[in-house]
Structure formats: C-alpha cells, structure tokens
Amino acid sequence: MVDLSQKTADWWKGGIIYQVYPRSFQDTTGRGIGDLAGIAQRLPYVASLGVDAVWISPFFTSPMKDFGYDVSDYRGIDPIFGTMEDFDWLVEHAHDLGLKVMIDLVMSHTSDQHPWFAESRSSRDNARADWYVWADPKPDGTPPTNWLSIFGGSAWQWDARREQYYLHNFLVSQPDLNFHNEDVQQELMEVAEFWLDKGVDGFRLDTVNFYFHDRQLRDNPPLPPAQRKADIAPAVNPYNHQSHRYDKSQPENLAFLERLAGLLRRYDAAVIGEIGDSERALELLEEYTGVAGRMQMSYVFDFLSGQDLPAERIVQVFDQLHAVAPNSWPCWALSNHDVARHVTRWNLTDQAAKAYATVMMCLRGSVCLYQGEELGLPEAELEYEDLRDPYGIEFWPEYKGRDGCRTPMVWDMGVNGGFSTSKPWLPVPHTHLQRTVVAQEADAQSVLHHYRWAIGLRRKHSALRLGRMTDIRADGPVLSFTRADDWQTLQIKANLSDRESGGLAPWQVQIIEG
Known part of the structure; x- marks a missing residue:
C-alpha cells in the first residue's frame, strides 16, 4: 500500500x-x-x-x-x-x-448592492460603466436578446437610470459582470x-x-422538446427550451x-x-x-x-x-x-x-x-x-x-x-x-x-485514489470495473439493486485485490 x-x-x-x-x-x-x-x-x-x-x-x-x-x-x-x-x-x-x-x-455576478454596480448604473460614462453587461433595447423596446434567466423569465432587466438593460443569468438582483473588460x-x-x-x-x-x-449578443436557438434536459434548471423552467450557445x-x-x-x-x-x-x-x-x-x-x-x-x-x-x-x-x-x-x-x-x-x-x-x-x-x-x-x-x-x-x-x-x-x-x-x-x-x-x-x-489504496479505471460494464444491476496503478490492481463489483444478482447479495460491493 x-x-x-x-x-x-x-x-x-x-x-x-x-x-x-x-x-x-x-x-x-x-x-x-x-x-x-x-x-x-x-x-x-x-x-x-x-x-x-x-x-x-x-x-x-x-x-x-x-x-x-x-x-x-x-x-x-x-x-x-x-x-x-x-x-x-x-x-x-x-x-x-x-x-x-x-x-x-x-x-x-455580484449583488446589485455592490458598490461597483451602484457606480456602473449611475451613468453611461463613469469609471465602471462597462463593468457589467449593459445593452440597448431593440427598436421596439424589448430586451436585446432572447436569453433566459435560470430563476425564470428574461435574463435582461431594464434600468431607468441608463435607459438600458443589464444581464442577470440568475436573480434580477444578481447582475452579471462583464469579463470582456480587462x-x-x-x-x-x-x-x-x-x-x-x-x-x-x-x-x-x-x-x-x-x-x-457573446459579444455580438446573438439569440440562443430553440431546443426541440426531445433534447431538453432538466439537469441545470427544473423541468418547469423555460430555461430548458433553449440551446445556451451564446449566453x-x-x-x-x-x-x-x-x-x-x-x-x-x-x-x-x-x-x-x-x-x-x-x-x-x-x-x-x-x-x-x-x-x-x-x-x-x-x-x-x-x-x-x-x-x-x-x-x-x-x-x-x-x-x-x-x-x-x-x-x-x-x-x-x-x-x-x-x-x-x-x-x-x-x-x-x-x-x-x-x-x-x-x-x-x-x-x-x-x-x-x-x-x-x-x-x-x-x-x-x-x-x-x-x-x-x-x-x-x-x-x-x-x-x-x-x-x-x-x-x-x-x-x-x-x-x-x-x-x-x-x-x-x-x-x-x-x-x-x-x-x-x-x-x-x-x-x-x-x-x-x-x-x-x-x-x-x-x-x-493508491489505485482508488489515482489509478486507471478500465473494463467498466454493467451486467443487469451489477456494475464492475478495474482500478489499477503501478502498485496494485483492484476488481470492483457492485450490485446496485435490492435483489441478489451476479452472485452478490442486494447492495453488496465486492473489492478484490489482484
């Protein structure tokens, strides 16, 4: 060992x-x-x-x-x-x-109560005017892109001080910083x-x-229903309806x-x-x-x-x-x-x-x-x-x-x-x-x-911490794989079910060296 x-x-x-x-x-x-x-x-x-x-x-x-x-x-x-x-x-x-x-x-992003944002929103020409993501509305006054917030609704919030929208990928009170600014x-x-x-x-x-x-503020394309995943946002959130290519x-x-x-x-x-x-x-x-x-x-x-x-x-x-x-x-x-x-x-x-x-x-x-x-x-x-x-x-x-x-x-x-x-x-x-x-x-x-x-x-076991992982397969509910390094080889088998399978009792994990 x-x-x-x-x-x-x-x-x-x-x-x-x-x-x-x-x-x-x-x-x-x-x-x-x-x-x-x-x-x-x-x-x-x-x-x-x-x-x-x-x-x-x-x-x-x-x-x-x-x-x-x-x-x-x-x-x-x-x-x-x-x-x-x-x-x-x-x-x-x-x-x-x-x-x-x-x-x-x-x-x-920061809070909208961060002093940086207070200064940034105060005018279009202050020292931190470009520290957050600001954009003009479309000619009809709507947000500059179709980007959505993870917390629901548009990712853009109108600010009357600057007469511009600012980007918030999360809460309205969490404006996004502009990383394009050095x-x-x-x-x-x-x-x-x-x-x-x-x-x-x-x-x-x-x-x-x-x-x-995206510097060009391009719209995200839609995702077909079959490709929508609820990994990042819950299924009821329209955030899942877009391919987030540009935000x-x-x-x-x-x-x-x-x-x-x-x-x-x-x-x-x-x-x-x-x-x-x-x-x-x-x-x-x-x-x-x-x-x-x-x-x-x-x-x-x-x-x-x-x-x-x-x-x-x-x-x-x-x-x-x-x-x-x-x-x-x-x-x-x-x-x-x-x-x-x-x-x-x-x-x-x-x-x-x-x-x-x-x-x-x-x-x-x-x-x-x-x-x-x-x-x-x-x-x-x-x-x-x-x-x-x-x-x-x-x-x-x-x-x-x-x-x-x-x-x-x-x-x-x-x-x-x-x-x-x-x-x-x-x-x-x-x-x-x-x-x-x-x-x-x-x-x-x-x-x-x-x-x-x-x-x-x-x-x-060094093989578990740093070793290679090979031969991974599933035989019904039984997961098996090998972990190996220069010092040891371990064979792992795990029955991930509530019934006996592959010679293993329910939920049994077997680790064999050699």
Missing part, C-alpha cells in the same frame, strides 16, 4: 472534499443561523471522517437575496457569519487538523489573491462557465482560466469548478481540466440530476467521459446545496446509501461530500410558509426549491438537533432527529461509520 498524504501540492487529485453550508452547520450566537465560529468548533468532526479538505459555501458580505451567492463585498465577512478574526481562526484550526480549506468564489478580470484576480494570502488552499468556482457572454460557455473563458491558474500555482492552490451546461458539460470538462494550466478539477451534474443511477447509467457516463473528455479530472458528487438529497432522489435505504458511497469512493476522480450526506439524511419536506429559497418560491409547488437540502445539521437530540438554541432559519425535520451524529456514533452499523470506512478504503 502507498500512503498518499494530503500534504502535497496535488492533494486534490483523488482527494475528498467535504462541503459545509455555513447557515446550516452550527450556530454559536443563538440567532438561528450557522456561523464561522460554529464551523471551527465542528472541524474535529469533519477531520474525523478522513476527508482531505473542507469547502465552505459563501460567507461574504451580502444582502442574502440568494444566501451569499449575491456578493456585495468580496473582501468582507457578513456579520451574520462573524468576523475576519473568526475566519482566520477557522483556517488555522483546519490546518492544525490536517484539513485544507476551499472557499466559494462567486465571480460571474479591469474586471484584474479586480477579480486581486480578490482571489486576497483570500490566498489569508491562507485558503483553493476555491470552488461558482458557475465557472458563465463568466463570458455562457464562451471560448474566451479559457484564457481567463489560464490566467487564474497562473496565480494559483504561486500558492500551490487548487480549484474545483461548477460547470452548468446540459448540452456540452463533458466537452467543457475536457477543455477546462484536461489541458494543463487551467483548472484542476470540476464537477458536472451527471450524478446530481433527477435521473436514477443504476449500473447502466454509470457505465454510460464513463463511456461518454472516455470518449469526449479522456484527459479530464472530474469531481463526483451525489448531493450538494442546489439539488434534492440523493437518498430521496433515488429512494435509497441505508443499505443502498452505503453501496453508493462505496462505489463513489472507488471511481476515478475526486469526490465532494455534502454535509449530512454521511448521516443518510433525506430531503426535508417543508411547508410553503417555511421556504426561503427564491427559486422554490417562484416555481412552487411543481418545484419546491433548494431549502429541503439546506436544513440544519443534526448533531444530537438537544434543542434543534444541537444546531441552535433558538428558532433555526429553516426548520429541523423530525425525521432528521433520528439520524444525529451522536446516535450514529453509537451504532457500529450506521451510515456514518460506513462513510468513514469507505473514505478510509480510498485513502489506503
């Missing part, structure tokens, strides 16, 4: 990253919202899982219209999360525990450098393929990623990108991570979509990966803060959840875990009056939004699962209180202990 320490510049390759959603991890102030001090307090638990890094979703100063993904100060800590001193302590504590720290960097790029590079100097070990780049738009995923993105990578190399830092593209996701994965000097890794939505994940589907994804993105480095995730928890999406029992956890730890690539996944938490069922997510409020009840996966972490059977002493920002489901950390620590057969075992398996 080869012990692959995280204390290397390429710790990320084959590494395991644990995502923390700050609002819902641990509240230390009694306000019902998690904070940085709470994350620091719970880091020993995160380290005990055996993961390599912690990824912290946004905590920057923000009006919280999209819960931190609408930044109004890239160098500030929002007071609800604490202070810069709290962040410094968190980073120091994480490093003492052997954990890397990655933070969410939201560069494609000053914008330079400012964002300096933001990244600020946090690297603070000691972070890398970034998760939100919506990494949304940075650039994102532009070729100019590559040069910017190379520029950013040059900065990261100076710090031995890593990035994981979020590629949101239903049509060209794997091609972009190859362009972004398969060429040296760009991004190290990125996740796509193949395992985050609403589709079930039988053995055949996993084979299909890897066949496409080998054909379209052979040099890429994916980061696999089953759940995150934007999609329903996979235990509910796929209606998994604990036994099934354990099988999928084991399979994920055996796949080539890196891995992202989402807080509470290791407890087998299901999606929370919330009432409409409990919703906070503007996405869910807009499309309710056909789409219930993202609040169900963002409810507080459950630590013990105390008040609100040990998350907060006061009413939490989202309710703690009763079903989650049966799956607390304390309860599962005491149960040797729990999902939590299985996750620790599966993570340990990956860390012990």
Whole structure:
C-alpha cells in the first residue's frame, strides 16, 4: 500500500472534499443561523471522517437575496457569519487538523448592492460603466436578446437610470459582470489573491462557465422538446427550451482560466469548478481540466440530476467521459446545496446509501461530500410558509426549491438537533432527529461509520485514489470495473439493486485485490 498524504501540492487529485453550508452547520450566537465560529468548533468532526479538505459555501458580505451567492463585498465577512478574526481562526484550526480549506468564489455576478454596480448604473460614462453587461433595447423596446434567466423569465432587466438593460443569468438582483473588460478580470484576480494570502488552499468556482457572454449578443436557438434536459434548471423552467450557445460557455473563458491558474500555482492552490451546461458539460470538462494550466478539477451534474443511477447509467457516463473528455479530472458528487438529497432522489435505504458511497469512493476522480450526506439524511419536506429559497418560491409547488437540502445539521437530540438554541432559519425535520451524529456514533452499523470506512478504503489504496479505471460494464444491476496503478490492481463489483444478482447479495460491493 502507498500512503498518499494530503500534504502535497496535488492533494486534490483523488482527494475528498467535504462541503459545509455555513447557515446550516452550527450556530454559536443563538440567532438561528450557522456561523464561522460554529464551523471551527465542528472541524474535529469533519477531520474525523478522513476527508482531505473542507469547502465552505459563501460567507461574504451580502444582502442574502440568494444566501451569499449575491456578493456585495468580496473582501468582507457578513456579520451574520462573524468576523475576519473568526475566519482566520477557522483556517488555522483546519490546518492544525490536517484539513485544507476551499472557499466559494462567486465571480460571474455580484449583488446589485455592490458598490461597483451602484457606480456602473449611475451613468453611461463613469469609471465602471462597462463593468457589467449593459445593452440597448431593440427598436421596439424589448430586451436585446432572447436569453433566459435560470430563476425564470428574461435574463435582461431594464434600468431607468441608463435607459438600458443589464444581464442577470440568475436573480434580477444578481447582475452579471462583464469579463470582456480587462479591469474586471484584474479586480477579480486581486480578490482571489486576497483570500490566498489569508491562507485558503483553493476555491470552488461558482458557475465557472458563465463568466463570458457573446459579444455580438446573438439569440440562443430553440431546443426541440426531445433534447431538453432538466439537469441545470427544473423541468418547469423555460430555461430548458433553449440551446445556451451564446449566453455562457464562451471560448474566451479559457484564457481567463489560464490566467487564474497562473496565480494559483504561486500558492500551490487548487480549484474545483461548477460547470452548468446540459448540452456540452463533458466537452467543457475536457477543455477546462484536461489541458494543463487551467483548472484542476470540476464537477458536472451527471450524478446530481433527477435521473436514477443504476449500473447502466454509470457505465454510460464513463463511456461518454472516455470518449469526449479522456484527459479530464472530474469531481463526483451525489448531493450538494442546489439539488434534492440523493437518498430521496433515488429512494435509497441505508443499505443502498452505503453501496453508493462505496462505489463513489472507488471511481476515478475526486469526490465532494455534502454535509449530512454521511448521516443518510433525506430531503426535508417543508411547508410553503417555511421556504426561503427564491427559486422554490417562484416555481412552487411543481418545484419546491433548494431549502429541503439546506436544513440544519443534526448533531444530537438537544434543542434543534444541537444546531441552535433558538428558532433555526429553516426548520429541523423530525425525521432528521433520528439520524444525529451522536446516535450514529453509537451504532457500529450506521451510515456514518460506513462513510468513514469507505473514505478510509480510498485513502489506503493508491489505485482508488489515482489509478486507471478500465473494463467498466454493467451486467443487469451489477456494475464492475478495474482500478489499477503501478502498485496494485483492484476488481470492483457492485450490485446496485435490492435483489441478489451476479452472485452478490442486494447492495453488496465486492473489492478484490489482484
């Protein structure tokens, strides 16, 4: 066996990253919202899982219209999360525990309350007039293109001050930055450098393929119904009716990623990108991570979509990966803060959840875990009056939004699962209180202990972390493949069904060396 320490510049390759959603991890102030001090307090638990890094979703100063993904100060800590001193302590504590720290960097857009946007919208000739994507209306006064927002409706908002439209791929209150402006790029590079100097070990780049738009402002073509996929936006969203050829995923993105990578190399830092593209996701994965000097890794939505994940589907994804993105480095995730928890999406029992956890730890690539996944938490069922997510409020009840996966972490059977002493920002489901950390620590057969075992398996076997992945096939519900490097060869077989098949018991995963 080869012990692959995280204390290397390429710790990320084959590494395991644990995502923390700050609002819902641990509240230390009694306000019902998690904070940085709470994350620091719970880091020993995160380290005990055996993961390599912690990824912290946004905590920057923000009006919280999209819960931190609408930044109004890239160098500030929002007071609800604490202070810069709290962040410094968190980073120091994480490093003492052997954990890397990655933070969410939201560069494609800001809040409309950011001082940059306030200046930009004030006139057509101010110093930041071209920092955002502004365009004149068509002669009839309608928006300049047919581009749609992921949050519903047109991606263009009229502004009476400039008598122009501005682009917002997400909420109206999230105007898109103009990456065609070199000053914008330079400012964002300096933001990244600020946090690297603070000691972070890398970034998760939100919506990494949304940075650039088509200079010519050409309309997106329609998609025939048979080609519409609901991977990025829910099925009820007309966003799925277009081929997003011109509003994102532009070729100019590559040069910017190379520029950013040059900065990261100076710090031995890593990035994981979020590629949101239903049509060209794997091609972009190859362009972004398969060429040296760009991004190290990125996740796509193949395992985050609403589709079930039988053995055949996993084979299909890897066949496409080998054909379209052979040099890429994916980061696999089953759940995150934007999609329903996979235990509910796929209606998994604990036994099934354990099988999928084991399979994920055996796949080539890196891995992202989402807080509470290791407890087998299901999606929370919330009432409409409990919703906070503007996405869910807009499309309710056909789409219930993202609040169900963002409810507080459950630590013990105390008040609100040990998350907060006061009413939490989202309710703690009763079903989650049966799956607390304390309860599962005491149960040797729990999902939590299985996750620790599966993570340990990956860390012990160099072939699982960095080896080749070949001979992948599905025989009915049985998935099989080989992982091999210069030191070992492992044969993996997994029965991803609730019936005996291929000599394997239901949900059994078999790993044989040699």
